Amino acid sequence: MSESNSLRERKKERTRRAIERAALDLFEERGFDGATVDDVAAAADIAPRTFFHYFPSKEDVVLADYAGRLEQLVATLREGPADESPWRALRAAFVAVSADYESQRAQMLRRFRIISSAPSVGARSLQLQADWETTVAGIVAGWLGTDSELQIVPRLLAGAALSAMRASMALWLAGGGKASPPELMARCFDLLDAGLGEVGVSATSSP
Amino acid sequence: MSESNSLRERKKERTRRAIERAALDLFEERGFDGATVDDVAAAADIAPRTFFHYFPSKEDVVLADYAGRLEQLVATLREGPADESPWRALRAAFVAVSADYESQRAQMLRRFRIISSAPSVGARSLQLQADWETTVAGIVAGWLGTDSELQIVPRLLAGAALSAMRASMALWLAGGGKASPPELMARCFDLLDAGLGEVGVSATSSP
DNA sequence: GGCAAAGTTGCGGTGACTGTAAAGATGCGG
């Protein structure tokens, strides 16, 4: 997608990856709180101050992949809008994104483990997901021709979608990454699709 | 519920309220980042170090009411379990809790304004809500007789409930606190109840 | 009054993050 050709761009990209790599290694080894930004900088062979030119906070190194994934999600949503129902469009887009989790399994599990063991990273993760929610709600509002500020429906759809995503990711992580993310995601979306009123009244949950 | 009689307890409670009051005043006046913990301590007439004996972080002063509300929610949920469907039980409990927002309107709006203007407070708020979600999921899992770790349904129900809560609160705040929180909450729950598949296909969202 | 438990305060330290300004690397026209 976004390619670099100048020497400058290439160098920046290389440094960025060096920082990310060093950070994830250290966080995995000593825990998020067990490694300081200075440690990461030393391991990545840069000055401590430089770290903050690449990432706005220590937490954000772990979540650096979110931005690209949101971009991909938005692109998918803009392509296939509402020939079908909004909810089904959301379902398709989120299922598509979840394919990443499979193809980059090792990386994802690494990051998830840090997220769920370090509260401050978890908090930042939720905050970024809330941004996703706002973006998604805006797009849905566009489909429905209403403005996102005052309408309930776009917010609820976006909120439900992100909940489904969180639930399926939690499941995937709990199972050690053995299950298929797209399948889990689809199942979560379908449960919400059917309506929650009757869920759980008779046993409807087994695999 | 939890009453205090000894002098010690009364003093602690008074100090706690003094800190909370001073903090909210200062944060409202200068913004969350515009007032330091030292400022708050000075205004509340305590030593800076003492602040952290009452609140684990600067953010938590603004969200001090969450704990009590969760307690209330849990109590309500434990009373009226699953004679009806789980979702309807959740609906009832959340609607009941939302009455607080009306009766303490001024306080709530104050807090909400700080939450939505200070990112770090917003992040902490989301984190606490995630804790609610876990708790609620546990209770629902109890109703369904499954264990909460591996089952999807309890997580999804809890996630949907919290999403409904966030959506209705956002609406309430956007409207300047004029609408009725229980009504907004009920409407959000009902939209999810009906199922998301058909939502928005034909116009289903007015008044 | 006097002793134990609990609460307060001051001190010193750590670590994330920021503004600033100097030094270094890169791009580019001549």
Next chain:
DNA sequence: CCGCATCTTTACAGTCACCGCAACTTTGCC
């Protein structure tokens, strides 16, 4: 190939949240 504009890195000094510790004060109780 040089020199100038631009961008990047770095060092330095500062702010602020937060923590452990040890002295000091207050409260509970006999």
